[in-house]
Amino acid sequence: MSPLSLLLVLSLISPTISLSFEQQLAATETSLRISNYNLFGNAISTSDLRYRLLSSSSASNASFTLFAPLDSTLYSLDMISPAAAYTQTLYYHVVNGRHTIEDLQRVCYLDTLLTHYSVLVNQNAVNDTVVDGVAIALPDLFVGPRIVVHGLDGILVPGELGLDDPVRDPEFHRELSPQASIRSEFVSPSFSPVSFNSPAMSPMSFETPADFDSTATSPAPEMMSPRSEPESVTPPISSPSGSESRSKSSKRKNRGKVGRSKGRRHRRARNVHDRHERFSKFIDRHGSDF
The missing domain is CATH 2.30.180.10 (FAS1 domain)
Structure with a gap:
């Protein structure tokens, strides 16, 4: 012992x-x-x-x-x-x-x-x-x-x-006093499941194969016609509180920008027109060779 x-x-x-x-x-x-x-x-x-x-x-x-x-x-x-x-x-x-x-x-x-x-x-x-x-x-x-x-x-x-x-x-089934009952306020709180519709847990969006198809989603390129008219640009309205000299200077700058924009558009249109003409002459001259 x-x-x-x-x-x-x-x-x-x-x-x-x-x-x-x-x-x-x-x-x-x-x-x-x-x-x-x-x-x-x-x-x-x-x-x-x-x-x-x-x-x-x-x-x-x-x-x-x-x-x-x-x-x-x-x-x-x-x-x-x-x-x-x-x-x-x-x-x-x-x-x-x-x-x-x-x-x-x-x-x-x-x-x-x-x-x-x-x-x-x-x-x-x-x-x-x-x-x-x-x-x-x-x-x-x-x-x-x-x-x-x-x-x-x-x-x-x-x-x-x-x-x-x-x-x-x-294994025990004895009669117990009322104090032995489990009170609901002392039960451990249950955790509510997370809602997947909440902003913090929003589901991920997966892109479909169509999203990767550039022909299906991207807009067709605009072809400028040689005769297309340039878009008019509305000059910004000067503040009523600005001086008259600033207003005139702003208008001159806007007119200059509009003029340069028109010139670039006309040059691009002429270049496109010239390329079309050269391509047409090439086809007329060598069409029988193809």
């Missing part, structure tokens, strides 16, 4: 044996594992809960009562909750003071290690002691000078943390 198991047995047989708080905590973890509350025992030894208990115990010989959740529910909570919420839920399973099962029948509310949170203690229809609506399945699992442990039928979850509520194991 290991030294820790020996201490545990001796503490249960002879309450007069004095154990330090750390030794009691180690014996508590062993009792939890023996009683098939393995995950809660592991959580005490590996999480911040152990440090919190040890640091709190140094003040005025403080004592605590632990409510051990079932392995299945604690595992589910670990899978669906962030680390901070998981640790806070562990704090919610520890209340201040040493309370055996008989002591629990004489209290209504107990403050937990989770600041500003308390648990409700009462009796259900079959005279089981329930904590926040979860029945105690294994009372007085461990009773020490400063630590008492009770095994639960499920898990305690403070709804205000926004966690899903795996309060009871599916």
